[in-house]
Amino acid sequence: MVIYMAEQQQIDEVLASDYQAGFVTDIESDSLPPGLSEDTVRDISRIKGEPEFLLEWRLQAYRHWLTLETPEWAHVHYPEIDFQKISYYSAPKAKTDGPKSLDEVDPELLRTYEKLGVPLDERARLAGVAVDAVFDSVSVANTFQDKLAEDGIIFMPFSKAVHEHPELIKKYLGSVVSYKDNFYAALNSAVFSDGSFVYIPKGTRCPMELSTYFRINAANTGQFERTLIIADDDAYVSYLEGCTAPMRDENQLHAAVVELVAHDRAEIKYSTVQNWYPGDKNGVGGIFNFVTKRALCRGVSSKVSWTQVETGSAITWKYPSVILQGDNSVGEFYSVAVTNNMQQADTGTKMIHLGKNTSSTVIAKGISAGRSQNAYRGLIRIGPNAENARNYTECDSLLMGDQCGAHTFPYIEVKNPTAQVEHEASTSKISEDQLFYCKQRGLDTEDAVSMIVNGFCKQVMRQLPMEFAVEAQNLLGLSLEGSVG
């Protein structure tokens, strides 16, 4: 019992430790005043000098959004969001027309990235990572553009792509996530500020991992990212997205949309480490992360793989999905979702099988601690023409503490008799036996828990690219070490 008390204290200390990525960079911002109307939408479009078709599309989305109601089916609770109190545009103050090299980038900004460990400058070259860093809403730096351009790869801020490749934007924007899709997708379509655009031409294998860091920086600014990745026939790309956000007291809304399109035999690997500010231990503050991510396996034998490590946000509402349209296409979803304190997560995936011989794998690991609620919600749909479709789903939950909850809401809809669908789920706490075994061999509780949790998540972690795996493990440790006594 004495030992137990000591451990408990240790645990409490770790749990009480503050959010380590919480710091605010002091940079002047150009922001629109809070409020949302057709004028706001027009203003954003005007500031960004967008072509007519995009403004028209935004307005359609806005008008559709007005007809929608906030979705309430998710297993999360939060006060109503006042969409008129949010500022929908914020850009770091432009000194010139934009930096042409790293020397021109605001040193304050660079220091921020350094604190976060973004390999933006020399380290970027060494690490071989091209970063399209989104600082609040405008992309300020791009690396390796030239090198990628040699291969015909387009990797640039969304707003730049709108000017340089309007034909691609026109063709693909909204083709996977229509503005009619859901409340937050409609909102994003109306007011999205910037994001990344990637196009991998036919037969090209992207020579490096593309990566972007999103941060929310200016106070009260919702972040509405729009990412569009297209892999043409036989192309391959691996894309990393990581987020950390500075500490803030008011809830911030993050409603991003990510669209992926994979053509014949193309493969897209999309990895996310999400560490938005989760709020303090009483649930004050924190990010509302309401994201729509969807991939379309349009071509035959195409493949899309989502990997996510979700440790942050006060509320996560996110279902990276794959529409398996092309014959023989493959969809994968690997997820670790960690919730602590008052965090709420309702996350999972949708695998929509339409083509023949399509297959999908879902591995979801949920870890809940403190007073958090962690739900897996997934849909496996096998359409009537999806001959020989195959799905395997495994979702496991680990509970730490008797105040938290772990929930599973899987939907399985099968309309084709040749389908094979398997779903299994389990829920348990960290086994006393395993802990005892580790401790008996000289590990302290913290290390033992960390080791067991890492083992629990290994199936997912090993899907992450190297650079991310390290960061993800650090995050896991930070959020969880010692949550069990």
Add this chain to the structure above:
Amino acid sequence: MKQLTDLVTPFATIAADKQLAGDDLAWLKKLRLQALDQFNRAGLPAKKQEDWKYTSLWALSQQDFIHQANPSDISAAQCDQVALLQDSYRVVIIDGVYSAEHSQLTGLQTGLTISPLSSGLDQVQSYIGQQVDIEKAGLNALNTLLMNEGVVITVDSDTQVLTPIEILVINTGSTNNLAIHLRNIIVLADHSQLTVIEHYIGLAESTSFTNVVSEVVLKENAELNHYKLQQESSNATHIATLAAKQAANSLWRSSNISLGAKLARNDVHTQLLGEQAHVVMDGLYLADSEQHVDFHTRIDHAVPNTSSEELFKGVLNDNSHAVFNGKVIVHKHAQKTDANQQNHNLLLSRGCEIDSKPEMEIYADDVKCAHGSTVGQINEDQLFFLRARGLDEASARNLLTHAFAVDVLDRIPAEQIRNAFSKVIEQHLPHGGS
């Protein structure tokens, strides 16, 4: 004739004519008024409600129903023929009316009472409506409003009833568009034991609507083997709620076999309210042609040290559509819960559809909960094995389908009942050689 969505009038008339069971009881009248109010507010469940996402009652709401049957009779031999068991106590309800003539209630063991709802209502005031929430589902309210027959069974403490009771509900089909609303109440006192079979059968292809609510109360250490066989006619709509409350150390074994009806919807729900309470909740649905069968189950683990085992299997043929939604809820402080839920489905032909949703909501940490769900078809290797041994393809397929289905019966302890069910299932499955 009145549509279900327009039931205010018939209730008023029926109530005025004193045709409803127990109409002279003030408490019941009050309950019925509450239900009327609720039904007027909520109406029939619609597809936009999560619990009715895959099942539409639109067709039902468009039908006209008669709430009073024409007199009809069947012979004793006919009755014996359709009954599942021969040497059991038997309560027979024909077209919604209790038949004393066909019921076999002689020589009841001491401590056991069986009476039709129409004459047993005064005993059950403290139990009626306690297990089901009329606020939630429109159909429970409708049942409360119009329940007119059913069976009330009580077992005194320390009484082990070894003879099974068959509740045989026969729809003769002599009244087209007949709607019947039954309420069964089963109460087992401490240390008692009972086996009950609810058996619903349609004799002709008439359109009908059966809306039944069964409420089960298990006191400490009580054990109830509770089986249900549904063989309604192919134009019938069968909607059933089966709800139990279990005290400490009680055991409820429920097996629910759904074969008939055009649309069948079953809600099975238990609340484990005492430590060491255990539930076995099994089910089997075989559907073909245009049948639609929907099972919604819910197990509430409300206190520590309770356990549940759930196994539902389905075989779908032709253009049938099945829905399984299983919910296991482990409430706060319900530590040491052990819950296992399985749903397996076999799809035999193009055109059928299965929607399976095994859910878990867990608010306690020291628990062991698992669930699994599969959808698949007959294993080619197994088929090859049988064919290599000389079986023709159809026979081999039938053998494998039968083996898949009867698996659900394994947890029925009484051999006599297990065999009776197995036989019914075998007859129902498609036969080989064709």
